[in-house]
Amino acid sequence: MYKLILSSFLLFITTFSFAQTETDTLKMTQQDSSIIYSIELKEIIFTPDNVYSMDEDKKAKLILKRRIFKVYPFAKLTADKLTQLNATMAKLKTNREKKKYFKIVEKYLEEEFEPRLKKLSRKDGQILVKLIYRQTGSTTFDLIKEYKSSWKAFWANSTAYLFDINLKTQYKPYDVKEDYQIEGILNAAFNQSQLTKQEPAKPIDFDKLNNHWINKIKTKPTAEAKK
Incomplete structure (x- = not known):
């Protein structure tokens, strides 16, 4: 989940699209053939945290x-459209012109993407909020606040909370394991031309990120043993 994706995009996704529920089911396809599950013999992996x-x-x-x-x-589109929006707004002279242009963009995005956004589940929304931060450098909450109002940002976030989504969530691949996994998946997808690459708003050196987590995993058992 936005709006430029701008704001009504953002606001729309937040208040409506995340309302869906989803059960994590998995149907294998030919593209997933590299991931094979053994039914007769399951390999068990032990980690410091769990099994x-x-x-x-x-x-x-x-x-x-x-x-x-x-x-x-959607996250990539958000970054692209925000760049376009800000560039156009800078050329307009009056607030009336800017407001009129914004409404045109808003209407177009709603009509163009509403059907697709309504198909997103709450868990999709959690990932989208993180990716919007990755691509724009701003939280979804801050984007709504900037392009709409603090009041609408507050109510959008309050609604999102009902579906376990926090619009103030940032993307922290150095601190959050899921974010690190997301960055790894994106990096592989870009290298294999499965997704169109767009640099993050805040540069990420994947090699350094990888080494960071390798060292973190190595040192964690030692640190826990001292307790």
Whole structure:
């Protein structure tokens, strides 16, 4: 989930699209053939935090990948349209002209993307909020506040909370494991031309990010052992 995607886009997605529920089911396709599940013999992986079967881990990552592929285009569009919007607004002389132009853009985005946005689940929305931050450098809450109003941002976030979504969520691949996984999936998709690459608003060095998590995993057991 926006609006330029701008704002009514953002506001619309937030208040309506996330209302859907979703059960994580997985249907294998030819593109997923590299991920194979063994029914007769399950490999078990032990970690410092928990125990899980390898097939469950792969399934979770595949579901995450599909969510990313579904919502990344919206996040990219948000960044593209915000750039276009700001450039055009800077050329307009009066507030009346700017307001009129904004309404035109808003109406177009609603008509063009509303059907697709309504198909997003709440979990898709959680990922989209993160990716919007990745591509714009701003939280969804701040975008609504800037292009609409503080009041609408407050109510949009209050509504989103009902569906376990926080519009103030940032994208932190160095701190949050899921965000690191998202960045890895995006990096692979860009390299394989599966998604159109758009640089994040705040540069991310994936090699450094990878090394950061490798070192974090290595040092974590030692730190816990000292407790």
